[in-house]
Amino acid sequence: MKQFLEYIPLIIFLIIYKLDERLVEIGSFVFTFGGIFSATAFLMVGYIFVFGYMWKSQGSLTRMQWVLFGAMLVFCGFTLLFHSETILKWKAPVANWIMAAVFLGSQFIGKQNMTKTMFGQIVTMPDQRWNRLNMAWVLVFLIVGTSNLFVAFTYPDYWVDFKVFGSMGMVLLAMIGQIFYIYPYLQADEEPVEKESEKS
Numbered sequence: 001m002k003q004f005l006e007y008i009p010l011i012i013f014l015i016i017y018k019l020d021e022r023l024v025e026i027g028s029f030v031f032t033f034g035g036i037f038s039a040t041a042f043l044m045v046g047y048i049f050v051f052g053y054m055w056k057s058q059g060s061l062t063r064m065q066w067v068l069f070g071a072m073l074v075f076c077g078f079t080l081l082f083h084s085e086t087i088l089k090w091k092a093p094v095a096n097w098i099m100a101a102v103f104l105g106s107q108f109i110g111k112q113n114m115t116k117t118m119f120g121q122i123v124t125m126p127d128q129r130w131n132r133l134n135m136a137w138v139l140v141f142l143i144v145g146t147s148n149l150f151v152a153f154t155y156p157d158y159w160v161d162f163k164v165f166g167s168m169g170m171v172l173l174a175m176i177g178q179i180f181y182i183y184p185y186l187q188a189d190e191e192p193v194e195k196e197s198e199k200s
Helices: 008-018 036-058 063-082 085-089 091-106 114-119 127-154 159-199
Strands: 022-026 029-033
Touching: 008 036, 008 159, 029 036, 036 063, 036 085, 063 085, 063 091, 085 091, 085 127, 091 114, 091 127, 091 159, 114 127, 127 159
Parallel strands: none
Antiparallel strands: 022 029
């Protein structure tokens, strides 16, 4: 559920981006609402609230969440500072490539890779299968990042829609594939519990 909270600012970003630009006056403060730059500002504020909530509820942020939060601050901040849409187009590709690098690095550095760190408390699998799953996520993040870059600079009219729904769809498909991959071991973990209940 918390993973899907990260997509709420993106959906708000898409809605505001689709609106025609208009001047909004609140007291003595006047700002432009609608279009890419006000959408970016709302995206930035939305991420701050979401990750602030996660920090409070979890006590800390995961490495993945730090990567996303850091990428958001850098690319959204520079987009607004330099008033350049091109900078924002690099956010999704770079963030996904960093995630791929983090997962790949965990394959060789540390006691266990990222997938085992994240899901090892839920299911017990042989290290070989954890390594395969970890490398699968490396591939997923590379594909998501590269496809975002391709669409952003090849089909600029559709890049925001793809950034929100295309990326979300690819990650969702990967998560479904992961469930099927670990499902036999979830069943194996449940069997001893069932046998104990039958004895009692």
